Amino acid sequence: MQLDCRNLECPEPVIRTKNAIEGLKDGEELEILVNSLAPRENISRFLKNQNQKFSLSDLANGETLIKTVKNGEISDVNLDEYSCEIVSKKPGKVIYLNEDRTGSGPVGETLLSKFLGAFMQVETKPYAVLLVNNAVKMTTDRGHVSFKALKDLENAGVKILSCGSCLEAYRLVDKLAIGEITNAFEVADLLSRFDTIKL
Structure with missing residues (x-):
């Protein structure tokens, strides 16, 4: 499954990532496409906090493909921690x-x-x-x-x-x-x- 999170305002990329992973079964893969640093950092931090292994692949035009395989349940998150403001200040x-x-x-x-x-x-x-x-x-x-x-x-x-x-x-x-x-x-x-x- 691939999720397009390009040009989205924070914390929308994390919300969509969380919802997509929750809809997967253990072992199923999710690919997330982003094109700015804030979503890249926030999604990476979200996955790390959820103990989900992931990899980052740099594509053309400053885009990044984040790949993860669902492993275990996803816990609730405080979305205030994933605002662009935190990353950009x-x-x-x-x-x-x-x-x-x-x-x-x-x-x-x-x-x-x-x-x-x-x-x-x-x-x-x-x-x-x-x-x-x-x-x-x-x-x-x-x-x-x-x-x-x-x-x-x-x-x-x-x-x-x-x-x-x-x-x-x-x-x-x-x-x-x-x-x-x-x-x-x-x-x-x-x-x-x-x-x-x-x-």
Whole structure:
């Protein structure tokens, strides 16, 4: 079954997704088509909160296909949590990393780990950490010195987003152990809406 949620105002995409899944039997698949970041994030969060496994596929023209297979009952939700306003407002900053270290020299990896760890101590956490280029190695290598710092940030509610093209280039897609795969459109959208910290 495919659900077209393009050009819909929030929280309508989540309402339609919830209704569609409730009409399925366990094991039946649902595909949801969206074309903006807010519904993509809200539907993803809804599915995660309902313990439904799902995948995201980026299509042309900024569209995303979300696939999920119904597994278990769907519980009631507070639709106020899925408004566009929550996603579109600027709740803070994003950290943009394109290397798995900061600066040059052997101290770089350890220094970046300390910086990331320090964000656990500040009152206002960043909204997300965006990882591109070889920074994606930090979310795929459990032995990397910054792996724990990123995991701690994720556990604190910070979104950890690794560039999908970069993971593919390094052949690390199946090694992703923290956060989610992102794409150029989502990175560009977040960088345009949030103040950015580059380490």
